[in-house]
Amino acid sequence: MKGFTPLVLGILATLAFSWLGLAYIPDLQIGHLDPQSDEEGTDIYPMPKSGMAERGRRIYVANGCFYCHSEQVRADYAASDIDRARDAAPSPPSKWGDRRSAPRDYIFDRPALLGKMRMGPDLANIGKAAPAEEEAAPAQPSPANPANPVPPGASPPVANASPPPANAAAQQNAKPAAQPSTPTEPAASPPATNASPTPTNATAQQNAKPPAQPSTSPAPAASPAQAATAPSPAASPSEFPAPYSAAWHHQHLYAPRSLNLDSDMPAYKFFYEKRRVGGEQSADAINLRGEGAPGEGWEIVPTYDAKCLVAYLMSLNQSHPLNEVKSAAPPAASPAAAKPVAK
Amino acid sequence: MKGSDSAPLHRQGMDYGESEDVQKVHAAIQREKQEPRVGLEPLSLWLIGIYALAVFFGGAYLGRFSGSFSGNSLDPGTVPTKSHGPGPGGGGQQPQQELTPAERGKKVFAANCAVCHQASGLGSQSQGYPPLAGSEITNGGSRRAAMVVMKGLQGPITVKGQQYGSAVMQPWESLGDQKVADVLTYERQEWGNHGGPVTKEQIAALRKELANHPASFTGPDLEAVPTDANLPGGEEGAAPPKPGEQAKPGAPPQGSAPPATPGAQPPKP
């Protein structure tokens, strides 16, 4: 080949071509999306996350959580993400997602943590898997701590991971204003999603959005029956926090194998402090039994970073329907013939 | 310069350092071959064959699975047009104006319901999907049909004399009031059904009413509701319950009916 200049021009042109195709043109197509809203201009989705959740995202990134966890749900024709139920969730278990992820889900995410590997489950909807009373709610004390029940009228004693109330309206995870509603099964909450027609599961799932609830400020009507509110499905309630609740996340971060023997997740003990119990045990102390439990008179509490991280996890919820994406159809033998035969 | 002619066989390695004594040339260079050159063999036919195959498959793949290069089509095999059948691609943005509620409802039905209940409305007994055509629930008062669509249904139920119950119907309230109303309107006037239309406001009111209701309804729940109970606020709303024989297929029921006294309605089970 002769000629320096044609060589240089050719080299630059080929990269320019791919940059145009894979970066610039997609930016024109999907680079300036707005959140979706309904006809009245309400029900905006998605919304930017709260301050604590954003900080939590930074911590998630700094500690490389995205190297094992993805945050994207693939379409039902492409993989079985939507069919997959979450491990260890109360019955009926929530799925990894009701629908596939779409570009609009990520418009306020920076970085967009789609992930590349799944040594751990997908987290796109992990916030939705939380027990209904807890969605976007702060960590509740573990029910095994009767010494410190939550006073009924008190908004959760910890200014913890709760997004500021002003956001509650806009948050798709509006706390069900029916705070005093029955603290039982998550199944008690209004359903939203996916029950397969072949009934392995019965009814409901946790709902993202109790639809007609105007979001009031979180001042629950005092109900005397309001003991420790954390619901406890599956295992014996005194032993484990409710799956995917904030308390569960804290314990999972601190000692993953105390909740799931098969877990391959590293422990993040450096997010937690071990300190002496001062007077009363803290409301957000981790209730660890058995190996690794703090001794008598000691407790393990999350640092602010841990709380932010859990706030971020609890905010991950893509279940809000999008106009451009079909909700998961029943997976049974369906004549939906238009499934493309992907090569 | 003839530095290397009298080279002994055994040349000690040199440490160049700053010395540029060009007489001493490193042995490695002496034994080195010349700098690479390029031959000019022509392309083999086999290789051209491989090229052709690669271009063919690559091009075919590109053509088949690009969803017409639109920014809206997330699914590879589809084209985002307005009227598309059921299936993964059916979620394209649908223009909502200039269509009657039944027509809109038909699209909603195709995208969400036809998978189980079939486009013919006949369902599938073997799989446990009750029919909608001629069904008592669909044809009766709008209340029961709306309850089912909003919250789903499970457990044994009898439709048109047949037992169903092996399948579970998921709740569809997440579609939004308008779509639920439209799909109910559609199915209540299709396939020979003769139920009346349903409005968005009625569904909104029902949604409020059912806000705290657990997941899905069961057969007994429905039976507790009179077969001709209508949702308040519709055209049939304020009237005393009568066998709901309103066949008004295409009329958009957007009238702002005064909130009817729900006196005739039984309390929610």
Next chain:
Amino acid sequence: MNPTEIPLKSPSSVTNLSIGDVEQVERALIDASTRVPVLMFYASAVVWLLLGTLLAGFTSFKLHSPDLLSNVSFLTWGRIRPAHLNVMLYGWGSMVGMGTAIWLMARLCRTTLRHPLLLVTGGAFWNLGVLLGICGILMGDSTGYHWLEFPSYAAVTLFIAYSIIGSWAVLMFRFRRGDPIYITQWYLLAAFLWFPWMYLAAQTMLFIVPVQGVLQAAVNWWYANNLLFLWFGSLGLGTAYYMIPKVIGRPVYSYHLAAIGFWTYAFFASWTGMQRLVDGPFPAWMITASIAAMILCIIPVATVGLNHHMTMRGYFPLMRYSPTLRFTVFGAMSYTAFSVLGVVISLRSFARYLQFSEVSVAYSHLGLYAFFSMIMFGAMYYIVPRLVGREWRFASLIKIHFWASVYGIGLMTLMLLAGGMVQGMNMDNPTLPFTESTQSVLPYLRGRSLSGILMTVAHFVFAYHFLLMLLGLGRTASVPTFLNPVNPEPGEMVAH
């Protein structure tokens, strides 16, 4: 048999092509001028290689034994892994690649290296950037973008360093002597032109004027695949195009194949980024375009493979003797294997299972280690004697290095492919709990750690050997260090 016992032959009787004296002296001058910068780059690269290998061992072991050293924040897996990756990419890979490119450029442009201090400064800044970056990642400043985890202060330092080095390279090329431009020079020039642009584009679109939402992931993987193909791939291929014909003394088979191979590579390889995001939340055409580009990349892969093969035809036995040839040919063959694997895992029907599994790790390592690093090892085995004026001291160490690396990467690839497939199949089965897929891959990960031990041995052996050379403790001889005793016959071309 000790190489020093090989009967020495007079150089002129071994080579059957006569080299003019002037040319010899010219090369001596060129080599002398490249000595300090190239050795500096090489030494830095080897240090980063050792650090990266240790971090790799950590990463591998902690993945299947998560409680290992888990309570220290800067040793948590999520920080060690990007630290390992970035050290290997920017510390080892980039520096050894640039070092080799400098020497090759000087030789092929047939000018002595001017302004070596410029390169040394650039190299020093580059080292600083990598150091800052690694510390940043371990301290928790990772950016969250794959292969771009260096925080901004490190990225800026790298970019400053590169602007020095890159402009040197382009100028060197501009003022070369003689036409035509040899194949290697196309690839090297291309690499030096592509890298700053892709790096700058990625930094701009991700940090300075960030794009929205999922496009960040698209730009991220556009950059990562470009780094793999257009930076490391070009450096590797260019080096192979020099080393193979040079060592065996035959011309490259076909100019036409080389030209087609180069331009189709440039054209298609940069479109492949989205293969890592198959079925993700993107317009389908982007993903399809990348998959189609991977299919079309068969064209350059087949072309280059054929070219090398036909060049080597009849000379494969020389691999017995020449370390450079062994490493380089192994690398070139791995290039084909790597590309074929890339096509397979990109297709949607396979991506369904393999997308989120260990197979993508196997793919990256095939490209970065089996292809690129092995070719670079071969290049170092060729170049370093010419810079220090000594031959490699121990053929046995070279052999240990070669076989430990080959078995290491071979075992690793096998383990990760098999493990990844099992993991992926389990992951796709919704009746199984998710942890089943993780559990099923753990035995394979333990096997991978074993392969890591092999590679650690290889690298430390190599580093020791290299240190000996730097200290002037290599062999003084006029015959290179062959890996096996040479049975010389008149006219046999076994020079190196």
